[in-house]
Amino acid sequence: MHELGVVFHIIDQVEEVAAENDVTRIDSVTLQLGEVSTVIPSYLTDCWDWAKKKHELLLEAKLVVEKIEAVTFCEDCKQTYPTVEYGKTCPHCGSGNTYLVQGNEFMIKEIEAV
């Protein structure tokens, strides 16, 4: 259900950009999605394919999802590590004093349009 709400927000923004650029048809919409952004890509695509049918500009539009790897930084040993594998605890020194540097992004990168 979260994915559907998010799709509505994407469509609103894409339509806004389309209007500014006199677009008559959108072929694809590319998103950049962090690994830990709470959005599941396959659900997102399903919601997209359902919702796009209600928008004339988007009837043919394919959703492209580029994944951004989640990386966490350790304040104590100043090293980074993959978040999905190790979570909040640094695998180098065992500290929990860590924060996410990338991986929660949810961006609309670009559209291909006519």
Added chain:
Amino acid sequence: MGTDAVRVIEIKKSVYENNDREADKLRGELKEKGIFLLNLMSSPGAGKTTTLSRTIEALRDKFHIGVMEADIDSDVDARRISDLGAWAIQLHTGGMCHLDAGMTRQGLDELTEKEVDLAILENVGNLVCPAEFDTGAVKNAMILSVPEGDDKPLKYPLMFSICDVVLINKTDVMPYFDFDLDKCREYVAMRNPNAKVIPICAKTGEGMDEWFSWLENEAKAWNAR
């Protein structure tokens, strides 16, 4: 260029950007009208109804209170709110798992009409989606109840990172749940060093005065012109 030439239009914007802009705009209007809006979040069963009821009772002589409820899972019924002396305002989410700034705006006219100066938005009962969408509220609060566990801040980091205040409710049952308050404070601070943690028991009233004065001070500071 032919009429059918495909071009790439760069957008590079967060999916949440439009909502963030709407939320800022709404906050500006609330400021102008002298309405303090608190976004209250929690898991289902954390004690939102009881906490809200006690809060209305404590502050109803100082503020015109309005409670905005989401239709999807409102657990505070409108009649109870009215009986306590606050306005109940219904928002329509269309079944969504979160409230966004556009939905909150639905209640703005009614808040204005009823001269509400302290509004509480009862968000949808989950700890994931509501954290992603700025509702336009002035402050964010969440209720974490003791049975949910002291490690909840580790499981829902985003929720804790956006909260100005975390109420730890049902402190009366702490001995039965191996709930470590110090550890919980530490976990909250890891995600958000600025969050204020207030242990409360809405049922017995323990700790509630600190919460009431926090809310009163924040609302008065916002509404002062």
